[in-house]
Amino acid sequence: MDALSHAPLEPMTVSAMLDNTAARFSDRPAMSFLGRRWTYGELADAVGRAAAGLQSLGVRPGDRVGLCLPNTPYYVIFYYAALKAGAVVVNYNPLYVARELHQQIVDSATTVMIVPDLAAICDKVLGLPPDSGLKRVVVCPFADALPATKRAAFTVFKRSLLAHPAWSEQVVSYRTLMAQGGPAAPVAADPSDLAVLQYTGGTTGLPKGAMLTHANLSINAQQTLHHMPSMRPGEERFMAILPFFHVFAMTSVLNASILAGGELILHPRFEIDAVMRSLRRDKPTIMHAVPTIYNAIAARAEQHRVTFPSLRLCVSGGAPLPAEIRERFQKLTGCRVIEGYGLTEASPVVASNPPDGEVRPGSVGIVVQGTQVEIRGIDDIRRILPPGERGEICVRGPQVMQGYLNREAETRAVFVDGGLRTGDAGYLDPDGYLYVTDRLKDLVICSGYNVYPRVIEDALYEHPAVAEAIVIGIPDDYRGQAPLAFVTLRPGEAADGETLRDFLRDRVSPIELPVRVEIRDSLPKTLIGKLSRKELIAEMTALYAKQTSQP
Known part of the structure:
Protein backbone atom coordinates (compact mmCIF):
# COMPACT_ATOMS: atom_id res chain seq x y z
CA MET A 1 0.00 0.00 0.00
CA THR A 213 20.25 10.07 9.27
CA HIS A 214 19.30 13.72 8.87
CA ALA A 215 17.20 12.67 5.87
CA ASN A 216 15.44 9.95 7.87
CA LEU A 217 14.44 12.42 10.59
CA SER A 218 13.67 15.50 8.49
CA ILE A 219 11.57 13.48 6.05
CA ASN A 220 9.70 11.70 8.84
CA ALA A 221 8.83 15.08 10.37
CA GLN A 222 7.52 16.17 6.96
CA GLN A 223 5.58 12.92 6.56
CA THR A 224 3.99 13.52 9.95
CA LEU A 225 2.89 17.06 9.04
CA HIS A 226 1.75 16.13 5.52
CA HIS A 227 -0.56 13.60 7.16
CA MET A 228 -2.24 16.51 8.99
CA PRO A 229 -3.44 18.88 6.25
CA SER A 230 -5.25 21.14 8.72
CA MET A 231 -1.95 22.02 10.44
CA ARG A 232 -1.56 25.81 10.75
CA PRO A 233 2.08 26.90 10.33
CA GLY A 234 3.23 29.21 13.10
CA GLU A 235 0.05 28.76 15.16
CA GLU A 236 0.01 25.30 16.74
CA ARG A 237 0.98 24.60 20.35
CA PHE A 238 2.39 21.12 20.96
CA MET A 239 1.97 19.57 24.41
CA ALA A 240 5.38 17.97 25.11
CA ILE A 241 4.54 15.40 27.78
CA LEU A 242 6.41 12.43 26.32
CA PRO A 243 10.18 12.57 26.82
CA PHE A 244 12.24 13.69 23.84
CA PHE A 245 14.77 10.93 24.49
CA HIS A 246 12.06 8.61 23.14
CA VAL A 247 11.89 8.51 19.35
CA PHE A 248 8.11 9.07 19.18
CA ALA A 249 8.37 12.43 20.94
CA MET A 250 11.66 13.38 19.26
CA THR A 251 10.06 13.20 15.80
CA SER A 252 6.33 13.73 16.24
CA VAL A 253 6.57 16.46 18.87
CA LEU A 254 10.01 18.13 18.82
CA ASN A 255 10.97 17.99 15.15
CA ALA A 256 7.41 18.31 13.87
CA SER A 257 6.73 21.36 16.03
CA ILE A 258 9.96 23.06 14.95
CA LEU A 259 9.26 22.29 11.29
CA ALA A 260 5.72 23.69 11.61
CA GLY A 261 6.74 26.80 13.54
CA GLY A 262 4.80 25.57 16.56
CA GLU A 263 5.30 26.24 20.25
CA LEU A 264 6.55 23.42 22.47
CA ILE A 265 4.93 23.36 25.92
CA LEU A 266 7.64 21.52 27.83
CA HIS A 267 6.92 19.16 30.73
CA PRO A 268 10.00 17.63 32.41
CA ARG A 269 7.92 14.62 33.45
CA PHE A 270 4.34 13.45 33.47
CA GLU A 271 2.54 14.68 36.57
CA ILE A 272 -1.22 14.51 36.20
CA ASP A 273 -1.97 17.65 38.25
CA ALA A 274 0.59 19.73 36.33
CA VAL A 275 -0.70 18.40 33.02
CA MET A 276 -4.32 19.21 33.89
CA ARG A 277 -3.33 22.77 34.84
CA SER A 278 -1.30 23.15 31.67
CA LEU A 279 -4.14 21.94 29.47
CA ARG A 280 -6.31 24.73 30.84
CA ARG A 281 -3.67 27.48 31.18
CA ASP A 282 -1.39 26.96 28.16
CA LYS A 283 -4.16 25.95 25.75
CA PRO A 284 -2.26 23.42 23.63
CA THR A 285 -3.78 22.55 20.27
CA ILE A 286 -2.00 19.21 19.67
CA MET A 287 -1.10 16.50 22.17
CA HIS A 288 0.83 13.26 21.74
CA ALA A 289 0.68 10.63 24.48
CA VAL A 290 0.56 6.92 25.22
CA PRO A 291 -2.66 5.10 26.21
CA THR A 292 -1.94 5.13 29.95
CA ILE A 293 -1.70 8.93 29.89
CA TYR A 294 -4.99 9.29 28.00
CA ASN A 295 -6.55 6.96 30.55
CA ALA A 296 -5.24 9.09 33.45
CA ILE A 297 -6.41 12.37 31.88
CA ALA A 298 -9.85 10.92 31.14
CA ALA A 299 -10.21 9.76 34.74
CA ARG A 300 -9.29 13.20 36.07
CA ALA A 301 -11.54 14.97 33.52
CA GLU A 302 -14.44 12.76 34.59
CA GLN A 303 -13.77 13.50 38.25
CA HIS A 304 -13.64 17.28 37.80
CA ARG A 305 -15.99 17.59 34.80
CA VAL A 306 -13.57 19.60 32.66
CA THR A 307 -13.07 19.82 28.91
CA PHE A 308 -10.19 21.17 26.85
CA PRO A 309 -11.62 23.27 24.01
CA SER A 310 -8.20 24.36 22.74
CA LEU A 311 -7.21 20.81 21.77
CA ARG A 312 -7.75 20.19 18.06
CA LEU A 313 -5.98 16.85 17.77
CA CYS A 314 -4.66 14.12 20.04
CA VAL A 315 -2.34 11.39 18.77
CA SER A 316 -1.73 8.09 20.52
CA GLY A 317 1.30 5.92 19.91
CA GLY A 318 3.86 3.72 21.62
CA ALA A 319 1.32 0.97 22.33
CA PRO A 320 -2.09 -0.12 21.02
CA LEU A 321 -4.88 2.22 22.12
CA PRO A 322 -7.85 0.26 23.51
CA ALA A 323 -11.11 1.40 21.91
CA GLU A 324 -12.71 1.90 25.33
CA ILE A 325 -10.00 4.37 26.40
CA ARG A 326 -10.24 6.29 23.12
CA GLU A 327 -14.02 6.57 23.27
CA ARG A 328 -14.00 7.56 26.93
CA PHE A 329 -11.36 10.26 26.40
CA GLN A 330 -13.17 11.67 23.37
CA LYS A 331 -16.52 11.72 25.16
CA LEU A 332 -15.13 13.43 28.26
CA THR A 333 -12.79 15.94 26.63
CA GLY A 334 -14.45 16.60 23.29
CA CYS A 335 -11.19 16.03 21.40
CA ARG A 336 -10.63 13.42 18.72
CA VAL A 337 -7.86 10.88 19.32
CA ILE A 338 -6.16 9.21 16.37
CA GLU A 339 -3.82 6.26 16.61
CA GLY A 340 -0.58 5.86 14.73
CA TYR A 341 2.09 3.22 14.35
CA GLY A 342 5.85 3.29 14.17
CA LEU A 343 9.09 1.88 15.50
CA THR A 344 12.53 3.20 16.37
CA GLU A 345 14.05 1.79 13.19
CA ALA A 346 11.65 3.90 11.07
CA SER A 347 12.33 7.25 12.79
CA PRO A 348 9.56 6.16 13.94
CA VAL A 349 6.33 7.06 12.07
CA VAL A 350 5.01 4.51 9.55
CA ALA A 351 1.25 4.98 9.57
CA SER A 352 -1.48 7.08 11.16
CA ASN A 353 -5.20 7.52 10.97
CA PRO A 354 -5.99 10.66 8.95
CA PRO A 355 -7.06 13.45 11.34
CA ASP A 356 -9.53 14.81 8.81
CA GLY A 357 -10.61 11.50 7.28
CA GLU A 358 -12.08 8.14 8.13
CA VAL A 359 -10.89 6.43 11.30
CA ARG A 360 -11.51 2.69 11.29
CA PRO A 361 -11.89 0.94 14.65
CA GLY A 362 -8.81 -1.08 15.56
CA SER A 363 -6.72 0.34 12.72
CA VAL A 364 -3.56 2.45 13.00
CA GLY A 365 -4.52 4.11 9.72
CA ILE A 366 -2.84 4.46 6.36
CA VAL A 367 0.87 4.68 5.69
CA VAL A 368 2.49 8.10 5.57
CA GLN A 369 3.71 9.59 2.33
CA GLY A 370 6.46 7.77 0.44
CA THR A 371 6.07 4.61 2.53
CA GLN A 372 5.22 1.06 1.53
CA VAL A 373 3.98 -1.68 3.84
CA GLU A 374 3.89 -5.38 3.00
CA ILE A 375 2.49 -8.21 5.08
CA ARG A 376 4.73 -11.26 4.84
CA GLY A 377 4.27 -14.82 6.02
CA ILE A 378 5.28 -15.55 9.60
CA ASP A 379 6.47 -19.02 8.62
CA ASP A 380 7.74 -17.95 5.17
CA ILE A 381 9.05 -14.38 5.24
CA ARG A 382 9.55 -14.38 1.45
CA ARG A 383 5.80 -14.79 0.85
CA ILE A 384 3.76 -11.57 0.49
CA LEU A 385 0.25 -12.02 1.84
CA PRO A 386 -2.99 -10.60 0.38
CA PRO A 387 -5.27 -8.15 2.21
CA GLY A 388 -6.95 -9.64 5.26
CA GLU A 389 -4.26 -12.21 6.05
CA ARG A 390 -2.15 -11.78 9.17
CA GLY A 391 1.60 -11.85 8.96
CA GLU A 392 4.69 -9.81 9.77
CA ILE A 393 4.56 -6.11 8.91
CA CYS A 394 7.49 -5.06 6.69
CA VAL A 395 8.25 -1.42 5.81
CA ARG A 396 10.06 0.45 3.06
CA GLY A 397 10.50 4.22 3.02
CA PRO A 398 12.91 7.14 3.25
CA GLN A 399 12.52 7.19 7.04
CA VAL A 400 13.93 3.66 7.51
CA MET A 401 17.28 3.51 9.35
CA GLN A 402 20.67 2.73 7.84
CA GLY A 403 21.08 -0.21 10.21
CA TYR A 404 22.27 -1.01 13.72
CA LEU A 405 25.59 0.43 14.89
CA ASN A 406 28.38 -2.18 14.90
CA ARG A 407 25.87 -5.01 14.42
CA GLU A 408 26.11 -6.25 10.85
CA ALA A 409 24.47 -9.61 11.52
CA GLU A 410 21.45 -8.05 13.25
CA THR A 411 21.18 -5.49 10.45
CA ARG A 412 21.14 -8.21 7.78
CA ALA A 413 18.55 -10.18 9.75
CA VAL A 414 16.14 -7.25 10.10
CA PHE A 415 15.94 -6.54 6.35
CA VAL A 416 14.24 -8.80 3.81
CA ASP A 417 14.17 -7.93 0.10
CA GLY A 418 15.01 -4.34 1.04
CA GLY A 419 12.18 -4.04 3.56
CA LEU A 420 12.43 -3.60 7.33
CA ARG A 421 11.03 -6.48 9.36
CA THR A 422 9.17 -4.83 12.22
CA GLY A 423 8.61 -7.85 14.43
CA ASP A 424 4.94 -6.87 14.59
CA ALA A 425 2.02 -8.99 13.44
CA GLY A 426 -0.79 -7.37 11.49
CA TYR A 427 -2.75 -7.13 8.27
CA LEU A 428 -3.99 -4.68 5.65
CA ASP A 429 -7.63 -4.32 4.68
CA PRO A 430 -8.59 -3.93 0.99
CA ASP A 431 -8.45 -0.12 1.29
CA GLY A 432 -4.92 -0.09 2.69
CA TYR A 433 -5.74 0.53 6.36
CA LEU A 434 -3.17 -1.18 8.58
CA TYR A 435 -4.09 -3.22 11.64
CA VAL A 436 -1.43 -4.18 14.20
CA THR A 437 -2.47 -7.21 16.17
CA ASP A 438 0.57 -7.83 18.39
CA ARG A 439 4.30 -8.12 18.72
CA LEU A 440 5.31 -11.46 17.22
CA LYS A 441 7.29 -12.24 20.36
CA ASP A 442 4.10 -11.72 22.42
CA LEU A 443 2.03 -14.29 20.51
CA VAL A 444 0.74 -17.11 22.68
CA ILE A 445 0.90 -20.45 20.86
CA CYS A 446 -1.93 -22.62 22.19
CA SER A 447 -2.15 -26.13 20.71
CA GLY A 448 -0.55 -24.78 17.55
CA TYR A 449 -2.93 -21.82 17.24
CA ASN A 450 -1.81 -18.19 17.34
CA VAL A 451 -3.52 -16.35 20.21
CA TYR A 452 -3.12 -12.56 20.11
CA PRO A 453 -3.00 -10.97 23.58
CA ARG A 454 -4.46 -7.70 22.33
CA VAL A 455 -7.73 -9.44 21.35
CA ILE A 456 -8.19 -10.59 24.94
CA GLU A 457 -7.05 -7.25 26.38
CA ASP A 458 -9.52 -5.32 24.23
CA ALA A 459 -12.31 -7.61 25.44
CA LEU A 460 -11.32 -7.04 29.07
CA TYR A 461 -11.41 -3.27 28.56
CA GLU A 462 -15.10 -3.60 27.69
CA HIS A 463 -15.83 -4.48 31.32
CA PRO A 464 -16.72 -1.29 33.25
CA ALA A 465 -14.56 -2.25 36.25
CA VAL A 466 -11.31 -2.79 34.32
CA ALA A 467 -8.78 0.05 34.25
CA GLU A 468 -5.73 -1.69 32.74
CA ALA A 469 -5.08 -5.13 31.28
CA ILE A 470 -2.08 -7.21 30.22
CA VAL A 471 -2.20 -10.73 28.79
CA ILE A 472 0.84 -13.00 28.59
CA GLY A 473 1.51 -16.62 27.69
CA ILE A 474 2.51 -19.10 30.39
CA PRO A 475 3.74 -22.69 30.02
CA ASP A 476 0.98 -25.27 29.82
CA ASP A 477 1.72 -29.01 29.93
CA TYR A 478 -1.18 -29.87 27.61
CA ARG A 479 -1.39 -26.94 25.16
CA GLY A 480 2.22 -25.75 25.21
CA GLN A 481 1.17 -22.26 26.27
CA ALA A 482 -1.96 -20.72 27.71
CA PRO A 483 -3.05 -17.08 28.13
CA LEU A 484 -3.00 -15.50 31.58
CA ALA A 485 -4.54 -12.08 32.22
CA PHE A 486 -3.64 -9.39 34.75
CA VAL A 487 -5.88 -6.38 35.40
CA THR A 488 -6.23 -3.38 37.65
CA LEU A 489 -9.64 -2.04 38.60
CA ARG A 490 -11.01 1.46 38.44
CA PRO A 491 -11.39 3.30 41.74
CA GLY A 492 -14.61 2.31 43.48
CA GLU A 493 -15.22 -0.72 41.23
CA ALA A 494 -15.25 -4.35 42.32
CA ALA A 495 -14.78 -7.59 40.40
CA ASP A 496 -12.98 -10.89 40.85
CA GLY A 497 -11.09 -13.08 38.42
CA GLU A 498 -13.88 -15.58 37.82
CA THR A 499 -16.38 -12.80 37.16
CA LEU A 500 -14.07 -11.40 34.50
CA ARG A 501 -13.49 -14.86 32.96
CA ASP A 502 -17.25 -15.32 32.73
CA PHE A 503 -17.49 -11.89 31.10
CA LEU A 504 -15.00 -13.01 28.43
CA ARG A 505 -16.72 -16.28 27.52
CA ASP A 506 -18.91 -14.81 24.79
CA ARG A 507 -16.27 -12.28 23.68
CA VAL A 508 -13.30 -14.53 22.91
CA SER A 509 -12.95 -18.06 21.60
CA PRO A 510 -12.45 -20.97 24.03
CA ILE A 511 -8.76 -21.21 23.14
CA GLU A 512 -8.36 -17.47 23.87
CA LEU A 513 -10.04 -17.67 27.28
CA PRO A 514 -7.40 -16.97 29.96
CA VAL A 515 -6.71 -19.75 32.42
CA ARG A 516 -6.90 -17.09 35.12
CA VAL A 517 -7.55 -13.38 35.49
CA GLU A 518 -5.47 -11.96 38.32
CA ILE A 519 -6.43 -8.68 40.00
CA ARG A 520 -3.40 -6.52 40.82
CA ASP A 521 -3.04 -3.17 42.59
CA SER A 522 -0.79 -1.98 39.76
CA LEU A 523 0.76 -3.24 36.54
CA PRO A 524 4.35 -2.70 35.41
CA LYS A 525 5.05 0.14 33.02
CA THR A 526 8.00 1.26 30.94
CA LEU A 527 9.80 4.53 31.65
CA ILE A 528 7.49 6.40 29.25
CA GLY A 529 4.33 4.94 30.78
CA LYS A 530 3.53 2.04 28.44
CA LEU A 531 2.18 -1.12 30.02
CA SER A 532 5.00 -3.68 30.10
CA ARG A 533 4.68 -7.46 29.82
CA LYS A 534 8.28 -8.45 30.43
CA GLU A 535 8.20 -8.13 34.23
CA LEU A 536 5.09 -10.32 34.44
CA ILE A 537 6.60 -12.85 32.04
CA ALA A 538 9.75 -13.02 34.19
CA GLU A 539 7.65 -13.41 37.35
CA MET A 540 5.55 -16.23 35.90
CA THR A 541 8.55 -17.96 34.30
CA ALA A 542 10.34 -18.01 37.66
CA LEU A 543 7.21 -19.31 39.39
CA TYR A 544 6.79 -22.09 36.80
CA ALA A 545 10.46 -23.08 37.11
CA LYS A 546 10.13 -23.28 40.89
CA GLN A 547 6.98 -25.40 40.67
CA THR A 548 8.43 -27.85 38.15
CA SER A 549 11.67 -28.23 40.10
CA GLN A 550 9.86 -29.37 43.23
CA PRO A 551 9.64 -33.16 43.72
Missing part, protein backbone atom coordinates in the same frame (compact mmCIF):
# COMPACT_ATOMS: atom_id res chain seq x y z
CA ASP A 2 1.39 3.41 -0.99
CA ALA A 3 0.46 6.54 0.95
CA LEU A 4 -1.58 9.36 -0.49
CA SER A 5 0.49 11.83 -2.48
CA HIS A 6 1.33 15.21 -0.97
CA ALA A 7 3.89 17.93 -1.52
CA PRO A 8 7.33 16.50 -2.35
CA LEU A 9 9.42 15.26 0.55
CA GLU A 10 12.65 17.25 0.83
CA PRO A 11 15.72 15.69 2.47
CA MET A 12 17.48 18.31 4.59
CA THR A 13 19.62 18.50 7.69
CA VAL A 14 17.72 18.63 10.96
CA SER A 15 19.43 21.88 11.96
CA ALA A 16 18.27 23.43 8.67
CA MET A 17 14.67 22.86 9.78
CA LEU A 18 15.24 25.16 12.74
CA ASP A 19 17.17 27.71 10.64
CA ASN A 20 14.36 27.88 8.08
CA THR A 21 11.64 28.25 10.71
CA ALA A 22 13.59 30.88 12.67
CA ALA A 23 13.99 32.94 9.50
CA ARG A 24 10.25 32.71 8.86
CA PHE A 25 8.87 33.04 12.40
CA SER A 26 11.62 34.84 14.31
CA ASP A 27 9.31 36.62 16.78
CA ARG A 28 6.88 33.77 17.37
CA PRO A 29 7.17 31.51 20.43
CA ALA A 30 9.24 28.36 19.94
CA MET A 31 8.98 26.87 23.42
CA SER A 32 7.74 27.57 26.92
CA PHE A 33 8.87 26.02 30.18
CA LEU A 34 7.05 26.50 33.47
CA GLY A 35 6.12 30.06 32.52
CA ARG A 36 9.24 31.15 30.62
CA ARG A 37 9.00 31.55 26.84
CA TRP A 38 11.60 31.61 24.04
CA THR A 39 10.97 32.98 20.54
CA TYR A 40 12.39 31.28 17.47
CA GLY A 41 14.93 34.06 17.16
CA GLU A 42 16.07 33.52 20.75
CA LEU A 43 16.19 29.76 20.29
CA ALA A 44 18.22 30.00 17.08
CA ASP A 45 20.67 32.35 18.82
CA ALA A 46 21.07 29.98 21.79
CA VAL A 47 21.56 27.02 19.45
CA GLY A 48 24.26 28.88 17.52
CA ARG A 49 26.14 29.81 20.68
CA ALA A 50 25.82 26.29 22.09
CA ALA A 51 27.14 24.83 18.82
CA ALA A 52 30.13 27.19 19.00
CA GLY A 53 30.63 26.16 22.62
CA LEU A 54 30.65 22.48 21.70
CA GLN A 55 33.17 23.17 18.97
CA SER A 56 35.34 24.95 21.53
CA LEU A 57 35.35 21.71 23.54
CA GLY A 58 36.76 19.91 20.54
CA VAL A 59 33.54 18.45 19.12
CA ARG A 60 34.04 17.65 15.44
CA PRO A 61 31.71 16.27 12.75
CA GLY A 62 30.78 12.68 13.54
CA ASP A 63 31.60 12.93 17.26
CA ARG A 64 28.93 11.61 19.62
CA VAL A 65 27.19 14.07 21.95
CA GLY A 66 24.94 12.48 24.56
CA LEU A 67 21.80 14.14 25.90
CA CYS A 68 20.83 12.86 29.36
CA LEU A 69 18.10 15.40 29.96
CA PRO A 70 14.38 15.61 30.72
CA ASN A 71 12.16 17.84 28.57
CA THR A 72 13.71 21.22 29.31
CA PRO A 73 14.92 24.07 27.10
CA TYR A 74 18.40 22.58 27.41
CA TYR A 75 17.34 19.46 25.53
CA VAL A 76 15.95 21.51 22.64
CA ILE A 77 19.01 23.79 22.52
CA PHE A 78 21.63 21.04 22.61
CA TYR A 79 19.77 18.68 20.28
CA TYR A 80 19.91 21.23 17.48
CA ALA A 81 23.31 22.62 18.58
CA ALA A 82 25.00 19.22 18.41
CA LEU A 83 23.56 18.61 14.95
CA LYS A 84 24.54 22.12 13.82
CA ALA A 85 28.12 21.33 14.88
CA GLY A 86 28.02 18.17 12.77
CA ALA A 87 27.93 15.84 15.76
CA VAL A 88 25.73 12.79 16.23
CA VAL A 89 23.13 12.97 19.01
CA VAL A 90 22.86 9.98 21.34
CA ASN A 91 19.73 9.99 23.51
CA TYR A 92 19.99 8.75 27.09
CA ASN A 93 17.15 8.08 29.47
CA PRO A 94 17.89 10.10 32.65
CA LEU A 95 16.46 7.25 34.72
CA TYR A 96 19.03 4.75 33.47
CA VAL A 97 21.18 3.24 36.19
CA ALA A 98 24.95 3.70 35.95
CA ARG A 99 25.45 0.28 34.34
CA GLU A 100 23.03 1.10 31.52
CA LEU A 101 24.62 4.50 30.94
CA HIS A 102 28.09 2.97 30.83
CA GLN A 103 27.09 0.28 28.35
CA GLN A 104 25.51 2.76 25.94
CA ILE A 105 28.35 5.29 26.25
CA VAL A 106 30.89 2.61 25.36
CA ASP A 107 28.81 1.14 22.53
CA SER A 108 28.11 4.53 20.93
CA ALA A 109 31.55 6.05 21.68
CA THR A 110 29.91 9.09 23.28
CA THR A 111 32.58 11.64 24.25
CA VAL A 112 30.50 14.60 25.51
CA MET A 113 27.43 14.37 27.75
CA ILE A 114 24.92 17.13 28.53
CA VAL A 115 23.20 16.83 31.92
CA PRO A 116 21.10 19.02 34.24
CA ASP A 117 22.43 20.02 37.64
CA LEU A 118 19.97 17.66 39.31
CA ALA A 119 21.95 15.38 41.60
CA ALA A 120 20.06 12.24 40.63
CA ILE A 121 21.33 12.59 37.06
CA CYS A 122 24.50 14.67 37.28
CA ASP A 123 26.19 12.73 40.08
CA LYS A 124 25.42 9.43 38.36
CA VAL A 125 27.13 10.54 35.14
CA LEU A 126 30.09 12.14 36.91
CA GLY A 127 30.56 8.94 38.91
CA LEU A 128 31.05 6.72 35.85
CA PRO A 129 34.44 4.97 35.62
CA PRO A 130 37.12 6.44 33.31
CA ASP A 131 36.96 3.45 30.96
CA SER A 132 33.60 4.69 29.65
CA GLY A 133 35.48 6.97 27.26
CA LEU A 134 33.46 10.03 28.26
CA LYS A 135 35.72 13.11 28.00
CA ARG A 136 33.53 16.11 28.85
CA VAL A 137 30.33 16.72 30.82
CA VAL A 138 28.36 19.95 30.38
CA VAL A 139 26.18 20.75 33.41
CA CYS A 140 23.07 22.90 32.87
CA PRO A 141 21.50 24.81 35.81
CA PHE A 142 17.83 23.90 36.11
CA ALA A 143 17.00 27.20 37.81
CA ASP A 144 18.29 29.27 34.87
CA ALA A 145 15.60 27.78 32.62
CA LEU A 146 12.85 29.09 34.91
CA PRO A 147 11.21 32.52 34.90
CA ALA A 148 13.10 35.04 37.04
CA THR A 149 10.28 35.02 39.60
CA LYS A 150 10.76 31.28 40.25
CA ARG A 151 14.56 30.97 40.20
CA ALA A 152 15.33 32.09 43.75
CA ALA A 153 12.58 29.97 45.26
CA PHE A 154 13.73 26.90 43.33
CA THR A 155 17.35 27.38 44.44
CA VAL A 156 16.31 27.75 48.09
CA PHE A 157 13.59 25.13 48.42
CA LYS A 158 15.00 22.53 46.02
CA ARG A 159 18.63 22.85 47.09
CA SER A 160 18.73 19.25 48.29
CA LEU A 161 17.98 18.11 44.73
CA LEU A 162 20.91 19.95 43.17
CA ALA A 163 24.38 18.68 42.36
CA HIS A 164 27.46 20.71 43.24
CA PRO A 165 30.10 19.56 40.75
CA ALA A 166 33.74 20.59 40.93
CA TRP A 167 34.39 22.54 37.75
CA SER A 168 37.38 21.46 35.70
CA GLU A 169 38.53 21.02 32.13
CA GLN A 170 36.36 17.89 32.00
CA VAL A 171 33.30 19.28 33.84
CA VAL A 172 32.05 22.49 32.24
CA SER A 173 29.15 24.73 33.20
CA TYR A 174 26.50 25.74 30.68
CA ARG A 175 27.24 29.40 31.38
CA THR A 176 30.94 28.93 30.60
CA LEU A 177 30.20 27.06 27.40
CA MET A 178 27.72 29.70 26.20
CA ALA A 179 30.20 32.50 26.94
CA GLN A 180 32.69 31.26 24.35
CA GLY A 181 31.28 33.83 21.93
CA GLY A 182 31.24 33.91 18.15
CA PRO A 183 29.06 31.96 15.73
CA ALA A 184 29.54 28.25 15.16
CA ALA A 185 32.04 27.34 12.47
CA PRO A 186 30.17 26.23 9.34
CA VAL A 187 29.98 22.46 8.87
CA ALA A 188 29.60 20.79 5.48
CA ALA A 189 26.68 18.56 6.46
CA ASP A 190 24.71 16.35 4.10
CA PRO A 191 21.20 14.93 4.64
CA SER A 192 22.67 11.44 4.25
CA ASP A 193 24.94 11.96 7.28
CA LEU A 194 24.24 10.15 10.52
CA ALA A 195 22.25 12.42 12.88
CA VAL A 196 21.00 10.35 15.82
CA LEU A 197 21.88 7.05 17.44
CA GLN A 198 18.56 5.96 18.93
CA TYR A 199 18.84 2.91 21.13
CA THR A 200 16.10 0.32 21.07
CA GLY A 201 14.51 -0.95 24.24
CA GLY A 202 16.67 -4.04 24.46
CA THR A 203 13.77 -6.35 25.35
CA THR A 204 15.56 -9.28 23.65
CA GLY A 205 19.11 -8.50 24.75
CA LEU A 206 21.41 -5.49 24.95
CA PRO A 207 19.99 -2.33 23.37
CA LYS A 208 21.02 -1.70 19.77
CA GLY A 209 21.78 1.71 18.31
CA ALA A 210 19.54 2.44 15.32
CA MET A 211 21.43 4.74 12.93
CA LEU A 212 19.07 7.53 11.84
